[in-house]
Amino acid sequence: MVHSLLVVLKKLRTFCTYLATKLFSFTKSARQSMKYSLQFICQNNPLFVQVIYFTSISFAGYAALKVLKQRDKSDILSDLDLLFTSVSASTVSSMATAEMEDFSSTQLWLLTILMLVGGEVFISMLGLYLTRSQFGNSVYVDIESINSTKSGPNSTQGTKVTVPLSELHLEGKNHVEPKTIESLSYALLVYFLVTNLGSSLVIYLYLILVPDAQGVLERKGIGSVIFSVFTAISSVGNCGFIPVNENMVIFQKNTILLLIIIPQILAGNTLFAPCLRLMVWSLKKITGKEEYHFILKHPEAIGYKHLMSGRECVYLILTVFSFIITQTILFCSLEWSSEALQEMSSYQKIVGALFQSANARHAGESIVDLSSLSSVILVLYTIMMYLPGYTSFLPKDDEHHSKSGMKDKRRRLLENWIFSQLSYLAIFVMLICITEREAMTTDPLNFNVFSILFEVVSAYGNVGFSVGYSCKRLRNHDVHCKDASYGFVGKWSGKGKVILIIVMIFGRLKAFNMKGGRAWKLR
Structure with missing residues (x-):
């Protein structure tokens, strides 16, 4: 009896060992399959990844806002307004359907x-970590950009291939090592921390040294720490949210603060x-690492879109400052004696004009009520909001264009049916x-086509400018109408708000549609 029991236990142990081995093998295989599947999705479907990312953090932000208590418990925000605010923050759009002072600390x-994890610096840094570090030493490399320095009948152009970093050769002598990608990741992390923490510290020091500015926050019951961190991250992320109802209008005379934020x-x-x-x-000068020298010399080899050559950076800087100077001159010429600036000195007006011009591209902070500005300025802002962040005048050689490779056939077929960005804007409007x-x-002075167009372009450009809504523009006076500091979209119907949510997400992903509409010929 005992012998039989021992035999059964031995067989049971053998079976359990076999089962555990198979289960471990299956788990390991499943982990590898998930890893390679995730790698394939991240490298071949970045649009899908970003859609999932922004959707996830937006709904997570909505759920958290729903659970957390508001500052003003008597005016409970609707679920749609909470979702709208969460999407607006995560896509760094700063479109508002609620007043900022309604939210608790x-x-x-x-x-x-949400603004921090939705900003371009964080998103690009996260993408670099995912595609370069998490999945080993193989990365996607844009051979087209590398082949612009090569020629030959056997060169592969216009394709993306996966190659080990240690085997990628440039000009026959240089190659990208894994530690080069790690060095770039370190540089990005340092940049991310310096810009956000440094900006928060500078704003906080300003508030301590300027009692008037701190007094404004004390009257509103907003702490200096939350204001400094919130404003800094919003400014660096180009979101445009400020934790006071008046945005930066209340600080329009604090020129040093404006100059700090620019x-x-x-x-x-x-x-x-x-x-x-x-x-x-x-970092190259400080550490002396050769990896940073390689990154500066061959930025195209890394495959990171925010790395540019010195020539491209110079043209971009010149373009950005040309836009700012042009806007500042026009703003001062047309709005110098306007009601919005009448209580400001000449110096304050110039600094305010610079601040407005810097924000018109993507940030969305404002020192004036935009509805009080002239139509010319509003049209100019509409154009500036539409332009992508890296718009620049960059002359290119015809030889470079002739060497650009052929696109994948399926991708070209898809692009033939994609509309241009202007077409999508027209559809949304x-x-x-x-x-x-x-x-x-019933309310044509507030709800006119240009105001809607301005709001849509602002959402699509993830800017946050809005002409707002005014009870004074009502055709028939309404005693129950109340002016609010939030944007024009706050007065829209639920369906209109949902459409603008889609516009904000679509605009945050517009980099994937830059080549849309090229197959459409207008003759």
Whole structure:
């Protein structure tokens, strides 16, 4: 009896060992399959990855905002407004359907996190870590850019291939090592920390040294720490949210604060590439590492879109400052004696004009009520909001164009059916005109086509400028109408708000549609 029991136990142990071995083998295989599947998706479908990413953090932000208590418990925000705010923060759009002072300090911290993880610097850094570090030493390399320096009948052009970094050769002698990617990741992390923490510290020191500015926050019940961190991350991320209802209008005479924020805005978007190159150059001087020298010499080999050559950075800087100077001159010429600036000195007006011009591209902070500005300035802002962050005048050689490779056939076929960005904007404007057609009939001064177009372009450009809504423009006076500090979209119907949510996400992903509409010929 005992012998039989021992035999059974021995067989049972053998079976369990076999089962555990098979289960471990299956688990290991499943992990490898998931890893390679995730690698394939990240490298071949970045659009899908970013759609999932922004959708996930937006809904997570909505759920957290729903759970956290508001500052004003008597005016509970609707679920749609909470979702709209979460999407606006995560896509760094700063379109608003609620007043910022309705949110509690805890909710403001949550919005700060959403702006931080939705900013371009963080997204690009996360993408670099995922595609370069997490999946080993093989990366996608844009052979087209590398082959621009090569020629030959057997060269592969216009394709993306996966090759080990240690085997990627440039000009027969240089190659990209894994530690080069690690060095770039380190430079990005340093840049990310310096811009956000440094900006927060500078704003906080300003508030301590300027009692008037701190007094404004004390009257509103907003702490200096949350204001400094929130404003800095919003400015660097080019979101445009400020934790006070009046945005930066309340600080329009604090010229030093405005001058502090301007470089933060530029470093987070339009001048991110030149500033990153400067960071890499600084680290090369400090550490003496050869990897940073290689990154500066062969930025195209890394495959990171925010790495540019010195020539491209110079043209980008010249273009950005040309836009700012042009806008500043026009703003001062047309608005110098306007009601919006009448209480400001000449110096304050010039600094304010510079601040407005720097924000018109993507940041969205404002020192004036935009509805009080002239139509010329509003049209100019509409154009500036539409332009991508890295728009620049960059003469290119015909030889370079002739060597550009052929696109994959399936990708070319897909691109033939993609509309241009202007076409999508027109579609969105028409859809919103349909959803708001009743308001356009009863309240035509507020709900006019240009105001809707301005709002859509602002959302698509992830800027946040808005002409707002005014009870004074009502055709029939309404005693129940109340002016609010949030944007024009706050007065739209639920369907219109949903469409603008789609516009904000679509605009955040517009980099994937830059070549849309090229197959459409207008003759």
